[in-house]
Amino acid sequence: MxxxxxxxxxxxxxxxxxxxxxxxxxxxxxxxxxxxxxxxxxxxxxxxxxxxxVGYCRRCRTLTEEDMCALCTSPRRDDGVLCVVESPADMLAIEDAGGYRGHYFVLHGHLSPLDGIGPEDIGLDQLDVRLDEGGVEEVILATNPTVEGEATAHYIAEQLRERGMRLSRLAYGVPMGGELEYVDGGTLSRAFNGRLPFRGE
Amino acid sequence: MxxxxxxxxxxxxxxxxxxxxxxxxxxxxxxxxxxxxxxxxxxxxxxxxxxxxVGYCRRCRTLTEEDMCALCTSPRRDDGVLCVVESPADMLAIEDAGGYRGHYFVLHGHLSPLDGIGPEDIGLDQLDVRLDEGGVEEVILATNPTVEGEATAHYIAEQLRERGMRLSRLAYGVPMGGELEYVDGGTLSRAFNGRLPFRGE
Structure with a gap:
């Protein structure tokens, strides 16, 4: 009925x-x-x-109805660190975990050649513009610990290598095969503090 | 954040x-x-x-954007039976169970003097108008098998007694204290078939 x-x-x-x-x-x-x-x-x-x-922040691509989001315009964040995440939900999870004071860059996905999702679809051209602003000394590649997330992190690391800035990946502590969005705050905090230099094997 | x-x-x-x-x-x-x-x-x-x-059907008070709902205007329903239910969800559950071919009247709640919900708030004046149309030989009081639902059924039975039509209540089979909306179709069907004459003790 x-x-x-x-x-x-x-x-x-x-x-x-x-x-x-x-x-x-x-x-x-x-x-x-x-x-x-x-x-x-x-x-x-x-x-x-x-x-x-609601669209994307001009600078970090997170969701906002403003031209630039509140976090990008905040004077209290560390301009020297940029954390690259797959989604706004990941950014939110990291903020909720506390402890991280740098900036973000949101990919809105990950590289997926089979689905036709290439570097420009995840805003890597905008990431270049963002880094050209200068001031960033370390990029934390906080894509999901999945096959696609790892591959995306490797690709970005490759692109950024010539810039000579420090590249890091979240420490082990995040469960492999899971989604960052659902990791508990404590694990996420420890993973942030224990982050390791990025080695693109 | x-x-x-x-x-x-x-x-x-x-x-x-x-x-x-x-x-x-x-x-x-x-x-x-x-x-x-x-x-x-x-x-x-x-x-x-x-x-x-979306408002209420003029005749049965179920939800519809029309003046009268499809069921009230259907020529294939039994005009002799009217089933009084607390909510459109209950009506939907009974229809989904199958077997009932009569009409409905929706109270959108039950009597609750402490909350200031009296006979007119559950449309009993409209029920009178509906029954004045004539043709209804049996009224099935299918309010929820809860204290409030039973009390409402008793009140309505009292009001309708002088009309001399058959009054019935769903057969035992519906679990006491539960909500009609969540009863499985088989139980509901059996309760419909095994309905008993209403006795207002």
């Missing part, structure tokens, strides 16, 4: 959310329609606005 | 959804912003439209 066409469309639209199947979509739709229309309207409005206005 | 103000507002707005905490909200927001902006725009649009246009 289905409700009306419009409610059915809402059920289907809710399923774009990760982890939301038919039953959860129904529970969400009925909750909003029956018990929280104001909250639902706010969600619809903010979602539309965010999708319209 | 937080993202930009607008992304933070999106994270907060997503938490109106049932079962969505901070971590899930973040995963949803990043998924939409990073990987599925089209799906997100569609969701925002349909959600806004549904909250604006």
């Amino acid at each position: 289905s409700f009306s066409p419009l409610v059915d469309r809402l059920l289907e639209a809710l399923r774009v959310l990760p982890g939301v199947g038919p039953k959860t979509a129904q529970r969400m739709a009925l909750h909003l329609l029956e018990r929280d229309r104001d909250g639902g309207r706010r969600l619809a409005g903010v979602l539309a606005q965010a999708l319209e206005e | 937080s993202f930009s103000p607008l992304v933070d507002r999106l994270l907060e707005a997503l938490r109106v959804l049932p079962g969505v905490g901070p971590k899930t909200a973040q995963r949803m927001a990043l998924h939409l912003l990073e990987r599925d902006r089209d799906g997100g725009r569609r969701l925002a649009g349909v959600l806004a439209q549904a909250l604006e246009e």
Whole structure:
């Protein structure tokens, strides 16, 4: 059985959310329609606005509706260290772990030649521009400890080698084959403190 | 750490959804912003439209954007039986279980004097109008098998007694203290078939 066409469309639209199947979509739709229309309207409005206005920071490519994000314009961060991550979620996990005071650069993915994702798709041309600004003495390659993440780290290290800056990778401590986003803060902190010089074997 | 103000507002707005905490909200927001902006725009649009246009069916009070819902206008339903439920989700569960071919009336809640929810808040005046149409020979009181649901069923039975129509309640088979919405189809079917005459002790 289905409700009306419009409610059915809402059920289907809710399923774009990760982890939301038919039953959860129904529970969400009925909750909003029956018990929280104001909250639902706010969600619809903010979602539309965010999708319209949120883009990438000009400098570090994290998500922001400004030209430059708050972290890039902060005077309290260490300009000498740049941490390269695959996603804004990774950046958030590292910030939540605490201890790191440098800047970030967000790739929004990793190299994947088979999927047609090359250096420019992950913003490596922008990374060059970023490093041309000068001031960065160390680049921490904090891509995920997966095959693709490692390969991407190696590729970036190769590109940056001639610049002569220090390159490092997160210390062992992060579980291999996992996703950085889900590592607990303590492990992540230890991995940051114990980071090793990058050796591209 | 937080993202930009607008992304933070999106994270907060997503938490109106049932079962969505901070971590899930973040995963949803990043998924939409990073990987599925089209799906997100569609969701925002349909959600806004549904909250604006979806109201109650004039006849049975289920959710619909039409004046009367598809079920009320269907010529293939049994006009002699009316099933009173607490929510559209209950109606959906009964339809999914199959076997019932009559009509519905949706209360959108149950009587709760302490919360100031009286007969008119659950549409009992509309139920009177509905029954004045004539044709209904049996009313199935399918409110939840909870204290409030039972009390509401008793109250409605009392109101309808003078009309002289058959009153029934779902057969035992539905677990006491549970929510109708989550009962499996087989149990629900059996409860429908084994329904008993209503006795207001």
